Amino acid sequence: MYIARIAQNIVDPAQAILGYQELITEEVREAGPSDALPDLEKILSAARELNALIKRLLDVETPDSRNAPSLDRLLRHDLRTPMNAILGYSEMLIEDFADTLPARLLEDIAKVIHEGRNLLAQIDETLDRSVETEEESQPKFDGTIAADLARTMAVRPSPVTEYAGRILIVDDTAANRELLSRRLHRDGHAVVAASSGEEALRILDRQEFDLVLVDVLMPGMNGIELLGRLKSDRRFREIPVVMVSGLTDDDAVARCIKAGAEDYLRKPINPVLLRARIAACLERRRWRARENQYLAQIEFEKERANALLHAVLPKQVIKRLAEGEEVIADRIDMVTIIFADIVNFTEFAARTPAAALVRRLGDLFTRFDALADQYGIEKIKTIGDAYMAAAGLPDPRADHALAAVAFAKALLAEPSGTLGCGPPFLLRVGIHSGPVIAGLIGRKRFAYDVWGHTVNVASRMESCGIPGRIQISQTTFDALGEGRVNARREIMDIRGIGKYTTYLLE
Structure with missing residues (x-):
């Protein structure tokens, strides 16, 4: 019956x-x-x-x-x-x-x-x-087919504007391939046809496509297996796939969509519906490509902002800001502050063109920055032609005085006269150790800075020093440890401080 x-x-x-x-x-x-x-x-x-x-x-x-x-x-x-x-x-x-x-x-x-x-x-x-x-x-045939194909599944989960795309047709029946190819050519699409899933993968290795139309029931690699292969490969997973089949039950459609298909068309294919579905898929792909471009641009700008932030602030401070800390302020018991100043820079600036001056000063301070990284010193800021740095912050370190002196010697040895024209710069360096307060100030052009008597004394050590030499305070000398450096002891009358013991390093 x-x-x-x-x-x-x-x-x-x-x-x-x-x-x-x-x-x-x-x-x-x-x-x-x-x-x-x-x-x-x-x-x-x-x-x-x-x-x-x-x-x-x-x-x-x-x-x-x-x-x-x-x-x-x-x-x-x-x-x-x-x-x-x-x-x-x-x-x-x-x-x-x-x-x-x-x-x-x-x-x-x-x-x-x-x-x-x-x-x-x-x-x-x-x-x-x-x-x-x-x-x-x-x-039921549909249920049998769905169960047979389930082993190959990879679980994933506006007005239409038409535009031409590159489309790959995968169908084991020659008449179906020819019909679809002719239809799509008429709509202005570039079409390539494959007679099997294996051939489709070989073609995809060589060419790029905007959309793939896949027949569900094919000998060898069936349509859902091909779909799973495409969605598991990072090279192809963004290509929309439309499944084509004579299977009529909703379960077959749901399984294809769950496996990653963009859409589903039943045979025989209605040309109007085909055109609408393809136009919608291509439009969505174009929007996805545009979204990916925007996301890539956002990521690029984020990386640029992070790089700029790391150029301005210590990484420990950046981490604390990222964790939500609003006020960055620390009292550090023992830090060594270094000031390095260019001797007779005012006269040099007066007789040097602006571009040459900025270029030469920039070259010098860039090399100072590299030395700071090398010796584990934190650059604080530049003040005109003066370079200020600190050893022992944001993270305290026991050898802060030794690191500061080694850094200062490297600054003096830097061959600053090898770049640009004119005589080499001559530096005067002052160092002092003691407690400071360090923190982040400002909202516009914010800066990580240090304050306290220790900073003032270090500045005086530099301004009262001798060109080409390093002058340190008694506190720094004591922090270095006996016999660590050769130095000449002096008693100086320092403005704002009075009689003060200093050491001029040999």
Whole structure:
């Protein structure tokens, strides 16, 4: 009864399609236009294949649980392949030869299209009724296929503006590939076709595409397996994939979408729906590409901002700001402050062009910055032609005085006269150790700075020093440890401080 009911519903439309097509083809062979014959021959061949498949269905007398899935495959998938060719080529004939074919032939072609759609409706209606009347254990082809393909699945989860794209078609049926290619070429797309999933992967290795159309049921690598391969490969995962199949149940659609498909089209493909879905997918891809560009630009700007921030502030301070600390202020018990000043810079600046002056001073301080990194010294700021740095902050260190003196000696040894014209710069360096307060001040052009008596004394050590030498305080000398340096002890009368013991390093 199951087969008889199916046969009764689909035999007559199939025979009508073949009959009309034989008449149309015969008349065009006799009267032309000859350009229409290649497509008419393809339709005729598909109509004969359709009737042969239905005859094969009628030859099956008693389906049981073993051959019911194969019958469902015949109905839900195999019959749709010739139907796809019949409807697709017929619709293109009307579009291409509307002005050259006689009106009666155009009417006959329209009847072929009508009977084709009627046959598909009969198949779906018959199968839907069979599902309702058969026991729940009745095998279903769609469910069988979905279960068979589940092992290959990779779980993932406005107005349309059309624009041309590069599209890859993957289908094992030549007629389906040709129909889709011709349709898409007409819409201005560049199209490449593959007959299998394996071939599609080879093509994707060599070429870039904006969209892939994939048939679900293919021998070898099936459509969902190919979809999983694409979505698991970082090179291809952003390419939208539209699945194409004769499977009609919602579960098949849901499984394809869950596996990563952008959309799903049922065979035979409606050309209007095809055009709309492809335009929507390409538009979404274009927006994604634009979004990725914006995100890349944001990331670039973020990296630039971070680099600028690291050039201005110590990394420890940046970390504290990132963690939400609003007021950065610390009292550090023992730090060594270094001041280095260029001797007679005012006179040099007066006789030097501005660009040359800035370039030479920039070169010098850039090399000082590199030395600060090398010796673990924190640059605080430049004040005109003076360079201020500290050892032992933001993180305290026991050897702050030793590090400061080693850094100061490196500053004096820096061959500052090798760049640019003119005589080499001569430095005067002063160092003092003691407690300071360090913190971040300001909201506009903010700065990490240090304050306290220790800073003032270090500045006096520099201003009262001798060109080309390093002068340190008693506190710094004591912090260095006995016998660490050779120095000449002096008692100086320092403005704002009074009598003060200092050491001029040898």
